[in-house]
Amino acid sequence: MKNSASFKLLSFVTPFMLVNAAFADDPAIQRILVEGSRTSQMGIADTASQGVVSARELEQRTVYRPGEILEAAPGLIVSQHSGEGKANQFFLRGLNLDHGTDLASYVNDMPVNQRSHAHGQGWTDLNFLIPELVGRLEYSKGPYSARSGDFSSAGTASISYINRLPDNRLVLSGGQNGYRRVLLAASSVLGDGNVLYALESMRNDGPFTRGDNYRKYNVVLRYSEGYAANGWNMTAMVYGANWKATDQIPKRAVDQGMLGRFDAINASDGGAANRQSLSGSWRQTSSGSVSKFNAYLIRGKLDLFSDFTYFMRDPLNGDQFAQPDQRVTSGFAASHTWHSHNSIGLESDWTLGVTGQNDNISNGLYQSKARQQTAIIRRDRIVETSAAAYVENATRWTDTFRTVAGLRADRYRFDVRSDSAANSGRVMTGIASPSCNLIFGPWAQTELYVNAGHGFHSNDARGTVAKIDPVNGDSLKPVPGLVRSKGVEIGLRTEMFSQMQTTVSLYRLDFDSELVYAGDAGTTEPGRPSRRYGIEFSNYLKLNKWLSIDLDAAYARARARDHDPLAGDYVEGAVEGVGQLALSVDQLGPWSGALRLRYFGPRPLSTDNRIRSHSGVTLNGRLAYQLHPAARIELEGFNLTNRAVSAIDYYYASQLPGEPRPVYDVHFHPQESRSFRISLIASW
Template identity: 60%
Template sequence: MPFAALAEERELPSVSVEASRTSQIGIAESANAGVVTQEQLEARTVYRSGETLEAIPGLIVSQHSGEGKANQFYLRGFNLDHGTDLRTTVDGVLVNQRSHGHGQGWTDLNFLIPELVSRLDYRKGPYYAAEGDFASAGAANVSYASKLEQGLASIGIGQNGFRRMLLMDSPGVANGNLLYALELFRNDGPFTNPDDYRKANGVLRYSEGTAANGFNVTAMAYRGAWNSTDQIPLRAVESGLIGRLDAIDPTDGGNARRYSLSTSWRRTNAAGATNLNAYVIRNELDLYSNFTYFDDDPVNGDQFNQRDKRTTTGVNASHTWPIAVFGRDSDNTIGLQLQNDNIFNGLFNTAARQRLSTTRADHIVESSAGIYFENNTRWTDTFRTVAGLRGDVYRFDVASDNPVNSGRARDSIASPKLGLIFGPWAKTEYYANIGSGFHSNDARGTTITVDPATGDTADRVPPLVRSKGAEIGVRTEIIPGLQSAFSLYQLDFDSELIFVGDAGTTEAGRPSRRIGFEFSNYYKPNDWLTIDADLAFARARFKDADPAGRRIPGAVEGVASVALAVNNIGPYFGALQLRYFGPRPLIEDNSVRSRGSATLNGRIGYKINKRARIELEGFNLTNRRDSAIDYYYASRLANEPVGTSTDDIHFHPIESRSFRLTMNLDF
């Protein structure tokens, strides 16, 4: 594609632009890559900011704790926990946190302001040279607008203590625009012990030029504090000991802070395109949880505190230039990605948020360098290839409070990629992709010698774990107004290596394989109706034989969603969204399974005039009493015999039906 056309394609729309979904014929490298436009995002109803990512076909965003905690993610047969194997960036700045105090790849999106999102790009599978750590299941890049067509003042009120105020605009300053946004938010949720989630969120950005030729400097600040109603045991609810919206330990909760400064610079001309962005982020988290209640400590209870304070710096640079290969149009891209994390984290036993003892405390310095090369060649009018090679080098330096767990580790990995694209014929393209990727493990697992909780000998884990994927797919726009994509994939991991933040140890799991399909559709039959309909299924199994079984606990199987949006019907607009989250195995032998859940959300709005509109949003409209998430493990309640624990399903309920009313004023 000529660079002028590429620049036009990548131009970010301003917040009030209404446009249909961007066609990916002749652009996408696979059937599972796509773009969610601002119009699609504006039409969706989201209970929490992280659910913005649910616009990605097949992705489920859930929560098992208080609202300020990072979300749970499910995609392509994975329970991605809080973000492992789903690489998430905002304007190119990585959100996933490595070697985190609670879980590897921690992805906290509570700082996201949905109204600022102008575009969401997604890719799935390890087929893309520019996507490194955490991208095996998928990668999502959120793009913020740099210029707004008008300012917005918004105020919302609702049930369960919901309050929200938002103010944003981008006045012209000097040769560019100074965008600002301020969000104040509070929500209790329906729980007996209110979430009391309070956040203050701000963005300040100066920009000049365009997305193809320009620069910006962005500062962000976020602070949040909350109580948690963590997952509760099913037996306690069925016996009448507690209600389904009650908590076992009402002192669970946490507080988080995030401050960032980033810059992005872009130049595009006939000779090539250069992109550069750099960032520094300060993240802090204090998290208090109690999942086993009185199992380990019958007197004080099992609450623990996980602390994580870090400064992350990073630089991403890439250059693309056109060349001729045997007389054919071809582009080469070379890229460099550097990141350093300076981390102080720890695990402490607590009671009512008061520290009792230290399980472990660590200072970690984790550094990485990734370099990649990619060639994109159109050999004929109906055949093109994308071939890439990526290399990553990691260095881990752990200074633990127990010297035997201190040490250094290094690792490197090479990841080849290849995509074959055939077509288009009759507005239809066919794809074949193969590639390998990886995820990093928690640095503490690479140097561990002794389990800090038990004192037993612990096995070290490899720093980097390889994934291998293959996929075939098709994308078509043969029916006017309808864009459809279907893909069939296989993804293997050398091992399901997971850092268990709740215990302070790293466990090396078994090799795994996932086979599945995804079917996504976007239909715009006229100027007032759009329909998104997506279906996905995955079969996840451990590859080796074991008496415990071959199912992967928590692995998502079937998911589906249908979203309808109407606009341009006089002064009225609205949306309706149905999400199905299928049952999942909770134990390796599949003898215990979660139930499926279905959630219906919607909204209706009225345009009072050209500048004012009012919206009523409804969540869980059918008031289903489903689970947002389920686990199966052993715990002990205070009234149960000391020294015994009970295996049980532990669940977090979806929020009961609630409504929110919002007034929006453009200025």
């Protein structure tokens, strides 16, 4: 039999080598990647819902905010319900992921999700991203890999920065609604390696009556030697931002003419955030093994002021609350993969890995008025520590059948020191997560996949020890520290037809406890067990050298598993369908551009499905012209048809001034109105 397992190992490593070599010193490989089609995953991917998006494909996308880069993963929706500096809202596989729960995100091997966050578990703030530096986006869905841990049940997205730019560049951008951006990014040879640096400054008001006044800056400094397969890098990043926020508003106020779609109720909502990080990664590859190690140190700070219920709890001062969060996160990950021969002549790749993470957190919940603290609801110091070990085996049994099986074990320690002794304590817990993948093929450039696995998400550490509700003094029952998920999937991937790549997947995903959004607290809390069935379709067609078409569609059915005929079994906020259709033109003479139609399907907003959100369709586009080999001009347009749709909807009780009692209503944040941005990109 052929040396198939070695081929599996090398086919996994080769794309990493090519991508980074393209940004090093080989102009021939640069030209291949620029003109090539979507990266093929045939014989590499273990599921139909796994993929890689190249820097060139990402460059063709029109993104209103950096986090929307993740929408390159089929079926993923990225939205916003507040000011621009706040973490995005995410939707995937029938889940309202809130600010990132159950979607594990990484940048340069650093976890972005923040555990036991003041506002939402798994808080994922991607505003520090600089799109021009992104070299690739890798995504996978479902709990089918032992390499994936906390927050990865719905999916995992990993972003890698490049080591060296093909060209230095200066970007000057301006647009409607006070949008301004300046970016300087450059790289050069230094010693035996490359140094990359970038400086970014941006402001944006948005279409709101009282502008967001969003201001941010980014600094990146990166040094690397070698390539991704054999080399190392160190990266320092600094990000800071402040903003005002137009939070979601009640539909009744707009219907009655009290507010316009882009008005706010509390003019002092908003926040400030900063982030500093230092990370490093090392990788060594030989003909029979791959070793990798990375470590990181992250300091983050957020001051967030929100008001979602207005005058329901405090008719005099209003319901604004403050959620400060400060943390230092440190961690590492190490893995070693080697090729082996077993006693019956089969060859396999074995991977052993270990990870560790520690979060030292100080956060709280305060009542406030115009950003001034009026009362302390709770104040906590949290130390959350985790460690994990995993083993994974990849074996090709025949030319048309291979397996990938793994087992992961995680151990967590939650240590909470609250201002209330009743809500202080220490808990230790663990979980084991097996996974198994069967891959059949290829036959006629087609593979079939059968996947199954267990995953989990961690709950807020404060909930694991809480005994008294700090708001009303009621008794509480502590929640489990780790919540299990179980997933199964059947998929197909085919490249049977020239220049076309198609994937289809059918899946089921169960959670032992659903995290649900609480409008009056502005956070998430554990809920009922749930089950989702879904189907996803993704198709990429490159018609010729300069024209390509993307078509993605997904449908999901989400229900609670503990049937309750009185309350209903629908899962609030569970998106039922999403899709996108894109036409991309690349290198048609001096012209390039894209049009992207996005469909964001309806969601049940109440468990009895009586209250539902509407679907939303938006059209974005970009047009670029190469003025000179060293200069390009780009025009981006957002919501080109100016559709008055919601970016997000919630259903809960609030009380406006003059209302005698709370009213249950739909609260929405509008999709930004039509706007344009123009950029001049100079390179040298």
